[in-house]
Amino acid sequence: MIMEDTFAKTEIHKPENIVYKKTDLMVDRPLSYCPGCGHGTAHRMLMEVIEEMNIQDKTIGVSPVGCSVLAYDFLNIDMLGAAHGRAPALATAIKRMWPNHFVFTYQGDGDLAAIGTAETIHACNRGENITIIFINNGIYGMTGGQMAPTTLPGMRSSTSPYGRDVATMGHPLKITELVAHLPGVYYVTRQAVHTPNHVRKTKKALRKAFELQKENKGLSFIEIVSNCNSGWKMTPVQSNKWMEDNMFPFYQLGDIKVDGKLVEKKEIAGKE
């Protein structure tokens, strides 16, 4: 048996047989994310873009507090771990200190749209020439599934066990639409990573954002609506279906601002 295995591996592990491989910009270690989570795919698309642009030696990333707090362990580029919500403040200074480098933040919804709202809005409003990548899964995943600023009306979480009551708990915050209205923000889009088609679109959006950063166009803001099967108490497949049925109507996918201009949409606010 051992002989056969060895034979099989050496046969397969030949350069000419490799048709697809993980980018070297992903550190070769197991991800800390739950099976089924979209973070891993988002990480990989981001790193593929940086590899394809060949800018890994000039890219500095800022990771948040939340599920992706350990993103710096997986992304094989120089990184800084920010305090909760403060990633855009770090990125502001990093870009000002290293104007020819590529700087991005990678943040979840609690980090970006609750505790870090001020830093998000003001970095956007200053038009910092950075890329903000915003993973929105409508829940605090790491701390165990509490209500987030983006939790949908009626949606259950451990701190809204009977569903989010907007009368007492407030409405979900569409921060992406909000920042799109700020003049310093150049490119805003909302994507997903749960199907190959969406993954391709997300990667394209990331590429565009980094190209725009190269051209000093201003801030790019990419929201990725993602699932949280653990926090939502579903299987990965169920969670993706639930996301399509419930998250996408509220957080509509597609470009929101392109070339510094808001995209005309009949129903930009989505289904309330």
Next chain:
Amino acid sequence: MGELKLMKGNEAVAEAAIRAGCDGYFGYPITPQSEVMEYLMAEKPFERTGMVVLQAESEVAAINMLYGGAGTGKMVMTSSSSPGISLMQEGISYMAGAELPALIVNIVRGGPGLGTIQPSQADYFQAVKGGGHGDYKLLVLAPASVQEMCDHVKLGFDKAYQYRTPVMILSDGAIGQMMEKVVLFDQIPRRTDEEVIAQCPWASNGRPQTRNHNIITSLDLDPAGQERVNLKLQAKYKLMEQHEVLYEEIQCEDAEYLFVAFGLSARICQKAIDLARAKGIKVGLFRPITLFPFPVTEVSNVGNRVKGILVVEMNAGQMIEDVKLSVGCKVKIEHFGRFGGIIPSPDEVVRALEQKIIGG
């Protein structure tokens, strides 16, 4: 010799930052230190040296900008006053944990809460004992003149990089606002990006093929790993205690009594010494210049030669705890303080010495 100028303490801090080769200042307006950023904006250091000056949306953002800039190896600073420094404590704790060099200038005003905009020394504990969460210390410098406001900026940056630690200048509204002669040191060129990369191999400023990626963080989920971080920090603080103590002794040689005071209080005590000696009271002054590391041995040596010690502070009694721990219990040690923004007069300091120490 450098350029001689008449300057406010706050302006001297700002000018010294430019001359020290600082790469970035991030701040938020608060009285009584707003002149720091005002001076910087008016001076256009981005034209003089390429230094970045940015007004942040809050003290929280400012300290995290400091974290970001410092994490890439750049020489960064902020300034604020007590309520603003309270807001920065989270970020300062993260910077201590991530071992980031930076300079934080605290022009203290009276508290608690919004308090007053007048000078105070009420934030001694916050500055010297950690301030934010977790076991950490800052190297704390206490200038007593506009000249030291200038010199401590350069010294602070040097020590911040030597120990990879945030350094705090603990001053107050009076020293920030008062004008004195100051000899400015000559311009030190800002380091080039290549020099920053070479001098800070730990910094996250873009990974070349030749090394692994750098990570700036204060997080270690493994308790054994976090304990190693704590031990490393403690070893660093021990080194500072051995090598970085600064203090000044004034008329201590023949002193029978001793004032211990830092910053503005020490200036007042100098005048009080003249008044007391005119009355025949032989009193001297011991002035800690570094508040952490505290001059434990030095104050003990002087303190144990005298009959009594009056610790003079513009607070309800904070540094006196360190003086008592240092000197021990053989010598009488009392505190005299005014607070809420009141500056004690030399007369009342002498009266307090007579009542609490000599007559008491």
